[in-house]
Amino acid sequence: MTVTIYDVAREAGVSMATVSRVVNNNPNVKPQTRKKVFEAIERLGYRPNAVARGLASKKTTTVGVVIPDISNAIFAEVARGIEDIANMYHYNIILCNADKRKEKEIRVINTLLEKQVDGLLFMGGVVTDEHMQAFQTATVPIVLCGTNVEGNTMAAVDIDHQQAAHDAVKLLLDKGHRRIGMISGNLQDPNNGFSRYNGYKNALEEAGVAFDESLVRIGNHRYESGIEAMKYFLELPERPTAIFSATDEMAIGAIHAAQDAGLAIPGDISVISVDNSRMASMVRPLLTTVAQPMYDIGAVSMRLLTKLMNKENVEKGKVTLMHEVIQRQSVAEV
């Protein structure tokens, strides 16, 4: 039925070992025998069985990646960065959506480990003790990708979310805004939620502006929740002159809600956010936002993982990528 390395060996009149060598590009084969083997392979239509190879060599050249939701543009961009680099180093990726839900995350970590991935890229929500426990059963390297965890034990790559938020709010402050609303993500989410919220608070504090609880609305990162939040702000007796949104998508919702109410952006209200997803350049006015290098977060994570899998010495296990304020058209001086 299926042709094996043994069939090729017989066909070529050599041993399995020799076939294995030519398949694996081992230089220790006489060009002539190499040729014979290639011909036999061709003739028989031999295709190496990677599973058998994986069992024998204890390497599968596949890595697991757990991601919150591939249909989310931000994560999809990260995933592309991951896959490109994986590909470059001849790895394949097994992709699992876990929706930032603990049970699902832990379950997929375990099945990925059962499948003998050579490494694991984890992009999740909160990292609990149970996560750490699961990680510790692994005998392969793991890197956290855009995922925060207390302590310094694990390899990780991310941006400084708090600083990014801080910089966004700082820009508003510099433009003279003092009454600044925030549309936050869920505060349980360490990165997109809590850190960005803290960045907002401490930029305000630094500028001597009193924090006003009634000026922050919690959204769910989606467009509609941006709309809801802006509606709320517009009904305030004294409405903010600027809004800081934790994500682009909510910011765009906010912009549209304001425009729908007959207000001009940034004339009447300025809006800034963080992400710089592609949508930021697909709105009117163009969205001012702080760029988070999604693709690079994925690419750098994967590159780090390849080094770890290769047992190379890695100087710094934690890498923080730079964010950058992209000034476009949605922020004006007050």
Place this chain on the structure above:
Amino acid sequence: MTVTIYDVAREAGVSMATVSRVVNNNPNVKPQTRKKVFEAIERLGYRPNAVARGLASKKTTTVGVVIPDISNAIFAEVARGIEDIANMYHYNIILCNADKRKEKEIRVINTLLEKQVDGLLFMGGVVTDEHMQAFQTATVPIVLCGTNVEGNTMAAVDIDHQQAAHDAVKLLLDKGHRRIGMISGNLQDPNNGFSRYNGYKNALEEAGVAFDESLVRIGNHRYESGIEAMKYFLELPERPTAIFSATDEMAIGAIHAAQDAGLAIPGDISVISVDNSRMASMVRPLLTTVAQPMYDIGAVSMRLLTKLMNKENVEKGKVTLMHEVIQRQSVAEV
């Protein structure tokens, strides 16, 4: 080092076969021995090796999916549909981006097959003879997902792109438009390109409107190319009263280009497209478009594949999902 089924057997005082049985939920095990084995597993922290299992059983419970570009919102949505159903049937997916490039597509098909996936989901560009050749070397089922191919040999799920385009243009016609521009994708692309272009042409023909070559512009599916196309249309001596765009993203570019030029949508120009990506509801005016059920295309493909892998009898190998015109705000009567 690693604990194997043999270690568990020894620890539990049974044979490997018995351990294998309890791990695989084979009912032929006395509850008492089952318990003993579970305890041993627990005590030793045993984790079954899926690679070894795969070699022995010739099933890997993983399927390969080749996709053009996971960072594209449309495909990402399809991928989510695929993964959800895969998960439901206890499969994992190996995801490969191939950018609709033949060489890359064929390469990944082969590595996926080497990795002994139990099935393959192919989402690509043109399916050439070389593709067919690669497919024919497979001993596992393959389903084409959102990918067209002449002949009726392969399982496939998709929408009727030509009809979808036709329906979009028909709406414009029904609203009284006669001078209708089209922003097309690359005509080499069978689905998003050629089929939609044909739908446009034949809707026109049906309505007795002469086809005018100068009214179609080829874009690359991206926002910017929508902008370029609209600029072109606006400079025409007699500009169109409506535009049909092959994709939402180009449509949004077109809308913005018109608005930037001081024109009102749909007052001055109507715009319709096909896709109904999430962005369609994230523009002003809300985009009228014909909905393509991306998630379902993925989900149904994967479901079909599970049946095929399970050797179930499948009534129809080709399934065409329904599209639907979603009327929002970007089309007006002329």
Place this chain on the structure above:
DNA sequence: CTGTTAGCGCTTTCAT
């Protein structure tokens, strides 16, 4: 440069 020989960790008849 090439061949021999053990496994890798599990499933799966076949007995019992």
Place this chain on the structure above:
DNA sequence: ATGAAAGCGCTAACAG
């Protein structure tokens, strides 16, 4: 209900 044993298809010493 359980065990023995033969592979699954390949890699990796080791010898020569």
